[in-house]
Amino acid sequence: MILRKNVTSLTASEKSAYVKALLELKKRGEYDKYVHWHHHIMIPTVLPHEPRDANYRNGAHRGPAFLPWHREFLMQLEQELRTIDKTIAIPYWDWTADAANTDPTKVPAIWGDDFMGGNGLASDEWRVQTGPFAYKNGGWPVPSYPDDDLPGPGLKRQFGNIPTIRNLPTQADLTLALAEIFYDTPPYDRSPFTVGFRNRLEGWVTQRGDSRVSTGGSQLHNRVHLWVGGNMMPMTSPDDPVFFLHHCFVDKVWADWQAQQMTDNPEAAPTLRAGKARATWPQPGRPTQTVEADHPGGSRHFRFGLQLRTTAIPARAFAHGFRNSGGRKRTRTDPNQPPTFTICG
């Protein structure tokens, strides 16, 4: 059984084991394929009448595949980390708890020197200065992305720097997502008016689409990418290891929603086939849930030709033409407006 814990309940040795396994994977040259893979999936994944635009919908974002794709993505990294240390499970970062904190930029459970390290430094191109992933410590090489306003190498963060995204997503706004009844609804896009759990949790339902939303700007998943800033902004966001802690919470929220659906809406809830179960989120008294079992045969929502089961792509496939393979080149006109394409979502 793989049990994923809240970062706040990790012991010092669990933290150090997780960091050590990540550094080892990086050293072996095996971590960066996750970065490339997340970037490579940003290709238009659309119906014939829709714009062939990765900004409209791509293989892992802005549509129904968002949650299952990232669930599989996490499981693959987790399995690989477990070949290094079989005690590893990806921990999750509950950012709603930190939204209520007076200074979410300094919570040691997540940003401590023994774990993810802290904020970037303005005078050093926003490079992270502390912790195992700091550029100056040499164990976590990250390339430069001049087209994404990240001109020099090294891991960068810029906490709460965007004027509309000063705070992390609140519990109240997450509750709105958990109250959704449908997973996704037509036209399965990223409009603020598209109803459904996926679109809410991904973060596209803003105050424009729902006046009950309590904070301005991008929401939930997208908001966290924008709040962390730096390398969490472009399509290569898994460069920052906090990506997986963030998405681990997104995955947990989905699992919580699925469990709630089994109680509230059993007709629409997935049929679980025990034989195929893979451990993701243990539910006391319930079979564990799996990507395959959740969507047997592909429901209507999953008939886009979106790949549910994905195969790791060898890193060498990206030796050429890696950058900007995903879609239109971004042009930013107003520096106060968050870019719409370069966030992972």
Ligand SMILES: [Cu+2]
């Ligand atoms: Cu993301």
